[in-house]
Amino acid sequence: MLTFQCPYCGVQADETELHAGGEAHLTRHGPGSSDKDFEAYLFMRQNPKGVHFERWRHVNGCGKWFHAARCTMTLEVFGAYPAQTTEPPKRILDVITSKRPGWTWRELS
Amino acid sequence: MSDPVLPLGGAQYEGLVDVREAGPQGMIALRGDLADERLQEAVTQLTGLPMPGVRGAQVMGESGVLWMSPDELLVLVPYRQAPRARAQLAEALQGQHALVENVSDMRAMFRLRGTQLRDVLAKLAPVDFARDAMPAGELRRTRFAQVAAGVWLVDDTTAQVFCFRSVADYMFKLLCAAADPDAFVGFHAG
Structure with missing residues (x-):
């Protein structure tokens, strides 16, 4: 079972209390952007076996969106952090590096 | 001002715990x-x-x-x-x-009273209802079976549960089933 600690209300929220929101840290490309950027924003998603960054919503709880880093293979959770950020905080990256040396995800590593 | 109408007209049930619709x-x-x-x-x-x-x-x-x-x-x-x-x-x-x-009429409230309280609640929500994990005076918003709910413990044997009015009947039946005398667990007691 997947359990995240909600960074807003601090509860250990299990997966059934949450709603998955897809990949994290996407940059929106709207009107005026190139077709290539727009297509990548709409359709191109990571589907890694291993380290992944996602958005989740604590829907049956405080209702807030947050980010989480986890391993898609073992369901190990590396940490959750607030949604008001465009990149993962260093403490999360450090945890991942210590547990999965040599990991990469998009341009992060 | 018109008279307030409780979602279930003050329904109650006595089982492992005493379930009572509270309010208005x-x-x-x-x-x-x-x-x-x-x-x-x-x-x-x-x-x-x-x-x-x-x-x-x-x-x-x-x-x-x-x-x-x-x-x-x-x-x-x-x-x-x-x-x-x-x-x-x-x-x-x-x-x-x-x-x-x-939003007084938006939600339904239930008061649960009894020594088997933590067991009854633990059947319905993905929450650790152990004494140190869920002390009295802490509010937990979560889900009870399939609906969103909130719960706080007034003291060790009294809890207050609230949910949206539209699912009040579902919630009451849920609480009654969990409090059925034949469904004794005895995990959190003592």
């Missing part, structure tokens, strides 16, 4: 910056209770302040006083980015 309860949804002093003063003055901390439930009789999320409180007042309390809060927060609404 005045409830005011308040969204805003909870760290703001004016907001804190308005809330504490209205209820006569201190501001709750994260996941806190400050309740005394029919008055209370529930911490719902980092920017939301549910203020409990006696049902008849809700419209006046709403106006008072709205006036105190004028000019601020805040939302105050009387």
Whole structure:
């Protein structure tokens, strides 16, 4: 079972209390952007076996969106952090590096 | 003013715990910056209770302040006083980015009483109801089976559960089934 600690209300929220929101840290490309950027924003998603960054919503709880880093293979959770950020905080990256040396995800590593 | 109508007309059930529909309860949804002093003063003055901390439930009789999320409180007042309390809060927060609404009839409340309380609750929600994980005075918003719900423990044998009015019947039947005398667990007791 997947359990995240909600960074807003601090509860250990299990997966059934949450709603998955897809990949994290996407940059929106709207009107005026190139077709290539727009297509990548709409359709191109990571589907890694291993380290992944996602958005989740604590829907049956405080209702807030947050980010989480986890391993898609073992369901190990590396940490959750607030949604008001465009990149993962260093403490999360450090945890991942210590547990999965040599990991990469998009341009992060 | 028309008479308040409880969603289930005051339904009750006696089993492992005593399930009773509570209310009518005045409830005011308040969204805003909870760290703001004016907001804190308005809330504490209205209820006569201190501001709750994260996941806190400050309740005394029919008055209370529930911490719902980092920017939301549910203020409990006696049902008849809700419209006046709403106006008072709205006036105190004028000019601020805040939302105050009387939502007294939006939710249903249930009071559970009995020694098997933690076992009954633990059957329905993905929450650790052990004494040290869920002490009295802590509010937990979660789900009970398939519907969103909130619960706080008044003391070790009394809990208050609330859910949306539209699922009040579902919630009552759920609580009754979990409190069925033939469904004794005895895990949290003692």
